[in-house]
Amino acid sequence: MEYGRKLAEFRLDRGMTQEELASTIGVSPEDILSWESCSDYPSKFHLTAVATALRVKISSIIDKDIDAMMAAIHVAETRETLCMATLTALALVCTAGLVATSQLSPDSVPAAANVVKALLLAIFLVLVASRRSKTSLRAKAYREALEAADGSHSAFVLKRKAGKSPKLVALQFVLGVVLAFLLITLLAIIEPGSRLPWVML
Incomplete structure (x- = not known):
């Protein structure tokens, strides 16, 4: 799965740390780490929140x-x-x-x-x-x-x-x-x- 790599890539493009992204969408840094390492998958709500925070489309995160x-x-x-x-x-x-x-x-x-x-x-x-x-x-x-x-x-x-x-x-x-x-x-x-x-x- 590529969503974790894409998520990390978009986060870094926005100049955000895992802690900053976690604080923005109301989750823990461990949640962001688990998503970026593909050991867990965000819920629909959190995926939408991530896409909004990073100003990208959900499709661009999961297209691969x-x-x-x-x-x-x-x-x-x-x-x-x-x-x-x-x-x-x-x-x-x-x-x-x-x-x-x-x-x-x-x-x-x-x-x-x-x-x-x-x-x-x-x-x-x-x-x-x-x-x-x-x-x-x-x-x-x-x-x-x-x-x-x-x-x-x-x-x-x-x-x-x-x-x-x-x-x-x-x-x-x-x-x-x-x-x-x-x-x-x-x-x-x-x-x-x-x-x-x-x-x-």
Whole structure:
């Protein structure tokens, strides 16, 4: 990634130290150091503040990194889609299993329901953890940087549109709808006396 080098270059061109830039935008000198060394990435707010303080466009800071950013975003979106697909498949198996159990051995439903609850909770925690992983957070920062720069340069508009991954977005939406339906169905089986599943529908 080149954004750190460009950031340092623009800062030096303005005759500012890391401490002066940090004071201007309200962060610590360590934050500036981490951005310039590319060990961390500024938020959309801080990236805008840096560009304003240095009197440059955001696009001029990140223009060398667009392809790498798009690749990182695609990897994160693909990983999230795979996690959702896994969770949906598991919910489908659990739903089918509970339906079969309720028909073949009604007395076993409570025990099977407890297993399903534990399994779904574990997978849900994995999904949440994947969204909070360093890769996902970095991709989020990249996406925000591209959004902040979008429109400031024609090339950014083209890159941004090309990087939206409409197929992955559509697939995540479909998986989300299917998963919601399966979870409501599971809730109806696990808590047969509850009105919550029908309220959710």
